[in-house]
Amino acid sequence: xxxxxxxxxxxxxxxxxxxxxGKLAAQLGGKxxxxxxxxxxxxxxxxxxxxxxxxxxxxxxxxxAEGEFFFHPNTAHLRIKNLRGGDxxxxxxxxKISDGSTVLDCTLGLGSDALVASFIVGARGKVVALEVNxxxxxxxxxxxxNFSDDTPQILEAMRRVxxxxxxxxxxxxxxxxxxxxxxxxxxxxRRPVKSSSGLNPIRPLADSRPxxxxxxxxxxxxxxxxxxxxxxSGSAEFARLGFTLTDGGRYSNVSFGVIDKIYRRV
Ligand SMILES: C[S@@+](CC[C@H](N)C(=O)[O-])C[C@H]1O[C@@H](n2cnc3c(N)ncnc32)[C@H](O)[C@@H]1O
Numbered sequence: 001x002x003x004x005x006x007x008x009x010x011x012x013x014x015x016x017x018x019x020x021x022g023k024l025a026a027q028l029g030g031k032x033x034x035x036x037x038x039x040x041x042x043x044x045x046x047x048x049x050x051x052x053x054x055x056x057x058x059x060x061x062x063x064x065a066e067g068e069f070f071f072h073p074n075t076a077h078l079r080i081k082n083l084r085g086g087d088x089x090x091x092x093x094x095x096k097i098s099d100g101s102t103v104l105d106c107t108l109g110l111g112s113d114a115l116v117a118s119f120i121v122g123a124r125g126k127v128v129a130l131e132v133n134x135x136x137x138x139x140x141x142x143x144x145x146n147f148s149d150d151t152p153q154i155l156e157a158m159r160r161v162x163x164x165x166x167x168x169x170x171x172x173x174x175x176x177x178x179x180x181x182x183x184x185x186x187x188x189x190r191r192p193v194k195s196s197s198g199l200n201p202i203r204p205l206a207d208s209r210p211x212x213x214x215x216x217x218x219x220x221x222x223x224x225x226x227x228x229x230x231x232x233s234g235s236a237e238f239a240r241l242g243f244t245l246t247d248g249g250r251y252s253n254v255s256f257g258v259i260d261k262i263y264r265r266v
Pocket of ligand 1: 106107108109110111112113114130131132133136166167168169186187188189199202205206207208209
């Protein structure tokens with residue numbers, strides 16, 4: 001999964017960016033390439049790479065076949081603003097979390113849901129977010145740690161998210177029983193909602209395998225209270241994996257399903 005990329009910088013990098021790019025390449029098991037004056041297309045051809053991990057002065061992004069994927073908290077920012085204004089958030093309602101709760105987000109992606117959860121659980125809580133694709137994990141981890149153009153509360157929530165590069169199949173098996181209040185899955189939808197999706201830049205990178213009954217069983221063991229899954233409305237995945245749909249979002253193309261631990265023997 002990692003051999004198809006190279007790491008490089010902008011055309012005229014500062015020394016710190018070059019050093020960081022070299023370190024990142026070593027960490028991820030990829031090749032660091034001096035950018036010189038090459039275009040991305042030329043670099044891809046020369047090195048036989050599908051993707052380019054690009055280190056800029058203050059950010060890291062991936063150039064994929066679908067364009068540039070970079071970290072930005074825009075949808076999370078709006079949702080947090082709404083929460084602060086007293087509006088609800090469907091994910092937070094589904095997870096039933098509040099100040100001090102602990103959450104295992106098994107599908108980090110762009111990091112928006114993890115960030116909103118981190119804002120809600122605050123400094124007394126904890127959000128661990130797993131991402132199986134190392135390039136997505138590297139971009140979002142760097143963004144959450146270094147993004148600076150937001151309010152202090154949102155920046156603090158970003159810094160608190162603990163990103164782990166891991167397949168949730170493996171990670172869940174290492175967790176103790178009841179070790180997180182809620183466990184969350186937002187897998188790549190079985191039927192992508194392409195037109196309205198901010199996920200398009202990560203599609204070439206993201207893992208699209210379906211969840212399995214075994215993963216959900218493990219999640220139910222690890223969750224103290226709830227397991228939640230997001231899928232497109234009408235998805236057969238909810239019934240297949242044993243989730244009950246939550247109310248709300250009648251006109252939305254996404255739905256949330258929950259498994260309440262108290263109603264289920266693991
Ligand atoms: C739909 S996106 C998640 C979007 C995310 N909730 C957000 O707010 O941006 C799904 C992500 O989960 C990752 N993923 C899929 N299967 C996984 C697994 N078994 N373990 C860890 N991550 C996984 C994909 O690579 C992708 O980045």
